[in-house]
Amino acid sequence: MNAIDQHTEVAQQPWTRDEMAQRAALDIPDGSYVNLGIGIPELVAQYVPQGREMIYHTENGLLGMGPAPAAESVDPELINAGKKPITVVPGAAFFHHADSFAMIRGQHIDVCVLGAMQVAANGDLANWSTGSADAIPAVGGAMDLVAGVKTIFVITQHMTKTGVPKIVAQCTYPLTGQGVVSRIYTDLAILEVTNDGLQVLEMAPGISFAYLQKHTDAPLLAPLSKIT
Amino acid sequence: MIDKQVDSVAKAVADIPDGATVLVGGFGEAGSPIELLHALIDQGAKNLTVVNNNTGSGHVGLAALIENGQVSKMICSFPRTANSTVFPDLYRAGKIELELVPQGTLAERIRAGGAGIPAFYTATSVGTPLAEGKEQRHFDGRDYVMEYGLRADFALIKAKQADRYGNLVYNKTARNFAPIMAMAATTTIVQVQSQVEVGMLDPEHIVTPGIFVKRFVNVANPAHESQLVNAGRSYP
Numbered sequence: 001m002n003a004i005d006q007h008t009e010v011a012q013q014p015w016t017r018d019e020m021a022q023r024a025a026l027d028i029p030d031g032s033y034v035n036l037g038i039g040i041p042e043l044v045a046q047y048v049p050q051g052r053e054m055i056y057h058t059e060n061g062l063l064g065m066g067p068a069p070a071a072e073s074v075d076p077e078l079i080n081a082g083k084k085p086i087t088v089v090p091g092a093a094f095f096h097h098a099d100s101f102a103m104i105r106g107q108h109i110d111v112c113v114l115g116a117m118q119v120a121a122n123g124d125l126a127n128w129s130t131g132s133a134d135a136i137p138a139v140g141g142a143m144d145l146v147a148g149v150k151t152i153f154v155i156t157q158h159m160t161k162t163g164v165p166k167i168v169a170q171c172t173y174p175l176t177g178q179g180v181v182s183r184i185y186t187d188l189a190i191l192e193v194t195n196d197g198l199q200v201l202e203m204a205p206g207i208s209f210a211y212l213q214k215h216t217d218a219p220l221l222a223p224l225s226k227i228t
Numbered sequence: 229m230i231d232k233q234v235d236s237v238a239k240a241v242a243d244i245p246d247g248a249t250v251l252v253g254g255f256g257e258a259g260s261p262i263e264l265l266h267a268l269i270d271q272g273a274k275n276l277t278v279v280n281n282n283t284g285s286g287h288v289g290l291a292a293l294i295e296n297g298q299v300s301k302m303i304c305s306f307p308r309t310a311n312s313t314v315f316p317d318l319y320r321a322g323k324i325e326l327e328l329v330p331q332g333t334l335a336e337r338i339r340a341g342g343a344g345i346p347a348f349y350t351a352t353s354v355g356t357p358l359a360e361g362k363e364q365r366h367f368d369g370r371d372y373v374m375e376y377g378l379r380a381d382f383a384l385i386k387a388k389q390a391d392r393y394g395n396l397v398y399n400k401t402a403r404n405f406a407p408i409m410a411m412a413a414t415t416t417i418v419q420v421q422s423q424v425e426v427g428m429l430d431p432e433h434i435v436t437p438g439i440f441v442k443r444f445v446n447v448a449n450p451a452h453e454s455q456l457v458n459a460g461r462s463y464p
Contacts, residue, residue, distance in 0.1 A: 058401075059331065059332075060255045060256075060258070060401050060404050061255075061401050061403055061404050062400075062401055075400065076257055076258060076452040076453070076454055076455070077258045077259065077399045077400045077401060077402035078258070078400040078401055079255075079256060079257075079258050079401055080401075083255075083256035083257075083258075083309065083310070088400075094398075094400060094401065094403055095403070096335075096403050096404065096405070096406070096407040096408055096435075097255075097331075097332075097335035097338075097404050097405045097408060098335045098336055098338070098339035098407075098408045100332075100335070101331070101332030101335045101336060104332055105332055105336070105350060105351070105352065129357075131357075134320065136307055136308045136315075136316045136319055136320075137307075137326070137328050138305070138306045138307055138308050138328070139305055139306065139328060139329075139330050139331070139358065140305050140306040140330075140331050141305070141330065141331035141332055142330075143330040143332075143333075143352045143353045143356060143358065144330050144331060144332030144333065144352045147350070147351040147352040147353070147354065148332070148351070148352070174356060174357045175355055175356045175357075176356060177354075177355065177356065178354065178355035178356075
């Protein structure tokens with residue numbers, strides 16, 4: 001049973017991980033070269049709308065990444081950036097790391113979908129370190145992706161497991177990049193980063209603007225009323 | 229006559245001295261030159277600076293080299309991985325140094341080093357803690373940080389095939405850092421699964437031209453790190 005939104009008095013139906021991925025997939029144009037981060041972003045590949053063709057880049061050195069193989073076909077030398085076994089699609093190409101990051105840094109990759117620890121209203125992203133003293137710092141390709149890819153989408157739960165907002169006025173964790181995020185897909189809403197602040201584009205069924213604002217640590221711009 | 233083949237992994241790594249900087253190919257287990265790393269453990273060189281994307285897993289390969297106390301500093305982008313405990317434990321104990329470099333910057337530093345370019349500018353890491361203390365410049369409305377090219381004394385890499393000139397082709401995503409590491413080391417040492425006659429490799433398909441390779445050794449059936457880790461193996 002879902003909670004009742006006290007502002008709308010209807011049952012809240014936050015989007016599932018799959019629904020968030022499906023919604024993000026809708027916004028990726030046909031013919032895009034796409035890099036998917038680890039976690040929920042990986043699910044995006046399953047929801048490409050019919051009639052669209054996308055080519056997946058994995059930064060360890062492949063364009064044309066296909067789905068995970070059957071257990072008996074796993075090849076330890078064919079893995080993705082998350083070090084998981086993958087397959088290749090017809091027309092795929094292998095290349096070395098400097099070429100792979102030239103594709104990223106040189107702005108040849110159209111869209112990158114990443115997870116987040118925090119996203120700020122100005123598009124700042126923190127997703128690599130909590131900055132705590134005992135953490136082993138590890139960054140991988142996250143800073144290269146946000147600096148080089150043309151459009152950065154973030155998919156994340158709106159709040160942490162303990163209910164702390166992940167969409168904030170200013171990131172408190174160390175940054176991955178400044179002003180890099182275009183759009184945020186959460187379980188509660190879709191938010192666009194604009195010069196005026198975070199514009200709400202859509203809310204999950206039963207989620208009111210008041211509820212969304214209460215659980216967001218930055219001012220939100222209310223969704224524009226739909227023209228019918 | 230040019231013949232870059234040597235007949236054992238022990239001979240292949242014999243001249244790596246204490247204090248050397250060593251580029252080690254591989255992204256996770258894909259492309260990790262495990263047999264060369266184990267030969268380096270047997271050889272015993274110490275106080276090494278090692279460059280790799282990660283820090284190995286379990287107690288074999290790169291993790292075993294670190295566990296054996298031969299590495300004083302790691303330069304890498306992602307020092308923790310599933311089944312990776314050796315480096316994190318030593319790092320927390322203050323017994324190993326870490327230079328953390330974004331993955332694409334690491335790749336470009338190696339490429340630049342191999343191409344004779346001492347430094348370059350990149351937008352990667354601008355405004356983050358990893359840009360602190362680095363020279364910055366403004367080009368065409370955007371900020372960039374200066375990063376140095378990276379050269380090394382040795383590179384240990386893995387390839388699929390070689391001919392006696394040292395021309396190389398690779399296997400799938402095991403290619404990763406190997407071609408640029410081959411360019412950036414004074415002495416590049418390769419383990420290959422098979423050797424072919426000169427002329428058998430299509431010149432259009434050669435990935436690493438032999439000019440970047442000093443010597444190679446045949447390792448026909450290389451171990452896979454994940455299989456060794458799952459079997460609970462350790463080295464030595």
